[in-house]
Amino acid sequence: MKTIGREFYNRDSLIVARELLGKVLVHETEGGRISAKIVETEAYMGIEDKAAHSYGGKRTTRVEVMYGGPGCSYVFMIYGMYYCFNVVTREEGIPQAVLIRAVEPAEGFEQMSANRFQKAYHQLSKSQIKGLTNGPGKLCRALLIDKSLNGEDLRGRKLYIEEGEGENFSVVSAKRIGIDYAGEAKDYQWRFYIEANPYVSVK
DNA sequence: AACAGGATGGACT
DNA sequence: GTCCATCCTGTTT
Numbered sequence: 001m002k003t004i005g006r007e008f009y010n011r012d013s014l015i016v017a018r019e020l021l022g023k024v025l026v027h028e029t030e031g032g033r034i035s036a037k038i039v040e041t042e043a044y045m046g047i048e049d050k051a052a053h054s055y056g057g058k059r060t061t062r063v064e065v066m067y068g069g070p071g072c073s074y075v076f077m078i079y080g081m082y083y084c085f086n087v088v089t090r091e092e093g094i095p096q097a098v099l100i101r102a103v104e105p106a107e108g109f110e111q112m113s114a115n116r117f118q119k120a121y122h123q124l125s126k127s128q129i130k131g132l133t134n135g136p137g138k139l140c141r142a143l144l145i146d147k148s149l150n151g152e153d154l155r156g157r158k159l160y161i162e163e164g165e166g167e168n169f170s171v172v173s174a175k176r177i178g179i180d181y182a183g184e185a186k187d188y189q190w191r192f193y194i195e196a197n198p199y200v201s202v203k
Numbered sequence: 204a205a206c207a208g209g210a211t212g213g214a215c216t
Numbered sequence: 217g218t219c220c221a222t223c224c225t226g227t228t229t
Contacts, residue, residue, distance in 0.1 A: 042221070044221075051221070052221090053221080060214075060215075061214080062213085062214060062215085076213095076214090076221085077212075077213060077214085077220095078213095078220060078221065078222060079210080079211070079212085079220060079222050079223080080210075080211030080212035080213070080220090080222095081210070081211055081212075081222080081223080082222050082223070084221060084222085086221085099221060101221085131223090131224095135222070135223070136221070136222070137222045137223060138222085138223075176221075177221070177222095178220085178221050178222070179221060181219090181220085182221095204228100204229080205227105205228080205229075206226105206227085206228075206229095207225100207226085207227080207228095208224105208225090208226090208227105209223105209224090209225090209226105210222105210223090210224090212220105213219105213220100214218105214219090214220090215217105215218090215219085215220105216217090216218085216219100
């Protein structure tokens, strides 16, 4: 399958967020290949977006990779126990990103199951299967994504995104999640997901 | 189904 | 010292 190139990411997050739906996130780990289809994303539009970590041009150690070139990862810790995985968009100096909020498992079910619940996949309950990767913190656990992958070039051999099957689906846009502090920006419909997909975090 | 509360630590002021 | 781009569990409708 074809890895997605730099120019794909060198556009506004609002476009990239939509187009990442249906693409496949791959992590080649020591325990094998884990992959999953991207089913829910959120656009963070940088300087003018009150919900973005880079709002107002804020430039700290944490957000530094958002100012780098397109197609790198931005991984940050949230609430002391979870990580969130983003793809950096736009050219160097313009700090935008797309948060990957939910994915649908494709390969590496046993590893994901162990990473999330320390159990074999066939031992999972129905709710555990449904909850395997349907949230930004959950998918990072399942795919073994942590701070050590911050700034990783997503066109490398370790962590990358591939073209999907090109199947047809409808895209739903909705308000972003968990950003009530962001003033009027909290109501922007900058979250996108594949309609009726069971792994979407919030309908 | 909806809500309440707690876990837990790094980044930032 | 305060704030999180979250998740899980228990309790109440």
